[in-house]
Amino acid sequence: MRKLEIQTIMSALFIFAGLLSANAQDANTILKNVDNVLFSAKDMSGNNKMILIDKSGNEEIREATTQQKGIDKRMFRFTSPSSQAGIAVLSLPEDVMYLYLPAFGKERRIASSAKNQNFAGTDFSYDDMESKPYSEKYTPKLLNTEGNVYVLELIPLSLKSDYSKIIMKVHKTNFYPELLEYYNKANNKVKVAKYTFNKIGNYWNPSEIEMTDLKKNHKTKMIMNDVKYDTGLADEEFTVRKLKQ
């Protein structure tokens, strides 16, 4: 009788473990699909218009150019306003990020403590601007499905992250993220990012990202224009040499 009990418990454990595994597998697959949607193009270039909106509704506009290659190379350069023009950020593999400030005439590595800071007054952090697949930064867990979206919980792999978790809502059919909710270490929701996608050629393009800082009641709308995919950007476009040009 005791043997039967043990067998039953073991079977239940195996089934539970299998379910967990299946769940994790699903979550991983979903997140990988998200990365595939976001990083499937060989390269991308375009113009960003960022509208900073404070709690009183006052707006400030910033413009930038962006280039991306593969999954881990990105160059971002402000073109306006004049006080910001020329400031550029280069994101490279292995968490390497450089900041170029024209006033100093030299590049500077961004320390990981700075990656949680707001990027040039926007509601995006340096970390948010980094080009790196979600599956390499987070461990996903499928929480549930709601209507047309999967709801994933992403736990940062790095202890240095300012976030304790991110809740990501992923479109079931097209696998692009529709909504991201960022939680701080005290498990309070601190930021929300809403994504709007349109299709350009074969690729889903995040045409607008609205990032809201819930504590400051401040938001940044990032609107992508003139987006071009697979134009054959060379690796040389993502070097410190280019950053300084």
Place this chain on the structure above:
Amino acid sequence: MKRINLIFIMMTMLLISINITKAQEITNLKLSGELFTDQRLLLQEQNDWAWNENRLTLNLDKKITGNSRFYSEIWLRNMGLPNISSSADLYNKSIVDPYNLEVREAYVQLLGFLTDNLDIKVGRQRITWGTGDKLNPTDNLNPYDLEDVLDFGRHRGSDAISFDYYFNSEFSLQGAYIPFFQPATMPVGIFANALNPTLELPQGMTLNGFTDQTKMPEYNLSESTTTGLKFKGFAAGFDFSLSYVWGIDGMPVATYNTFSPADTLGAININSQLSFYRTHIFGADLAGSIGGIGVWAEAAAFLPESKVVMTNDLSAMYPMSPVPVTQDTTVLDKEAYVKFVLGADYNFANGTYLNIQYLHGFINERGTDNLNDYFFVQLERNFFDDKLKIAPLAGGFIVSDWNDVGNNYALIYIPEASYMATDNAEIILSAAIFDGKGENVFANLGEYNMMMFKLKYSF
């Protein structure tokens, strides 16, 4: 007549070609700049004006072709206060309204010159070296611009040719050739004497008058040239570089002082000859991140090409002496001395930023025994959507003699608040408080405690 016609035709053609060029390329020309005002008032009674600077910076940036670019930075400045001593001065606009025009940079950059991996720059340029934050012992190619001693790291551009050769995305070689020596520009206004060494006179003598002549290096290849080479790389998570400069120290030293009696009571006149000396500078720096903390280190070993000696000629004081009466003092031995900086910065989760630096050897200090220790700190935090930045803790502590710190120190406290009134307009309010004793740059600025108001408008 023929000559006039030729000139007229040439002028017309020039104008036409300029206009055609304009029409073709006007869209590529980027004009930007900044309007900057810097006003400082002493905190003493009467609140004397300590600094008046109104600067219009114009930046012209033009991509001429895909592989070439022109860039310039020009300052048009109203600097200082009217210094009128006679009615004749009232007829002179440069005295009534002092201003100057300064070409900070004006160069052409050729990208992928001869080979894909080579970029060159020709013209007046700033060649920034070093990983320290405004404190850069290895940054020695351009002359120092010490006009404002509170703006430590400022250099002027040099007329130079420089190149960058990129072996790959991580390793590169930079070289620079500066044909003409340009000395450092010294502090002005109330800071004029900040970097001058104290004159020690023999017992019983008082200074009546002082004159000097500065001997510039000859303008030829061997005497006036500065060259430098730097190898840059990235390894084990750190950016690093090794550099060498064969240059001339931009601040002159007194090498021959002629003493002459002014009266019979011990008053003397001194005529000093100032010279510049050659030096080898070996540099190394690195920057990276350890445990989320940004760290950097930078060191430069200065090796004078020959011993620098100062001769005091006292012959006029001893007219009966059958031989010249001179005293030689070694100002600088032919041995290396090392200046270095160690720094770290950290961004706290609440938005506070902390920057700490330790510097051994300030800009004007030379020789192992004369290098002082400087500790700088900057703590700042942003408020109101990053529009307001307050630095309540900013400044430095200087020790010029560890055996008697109480009499050989300086404190600088420079709290600052800056406010971005609009996207392009920044208002900065700060104060500079000095205290100290002994021999160092900042110890003697105690009577110059000041309030500072600055406004920058970028366009």
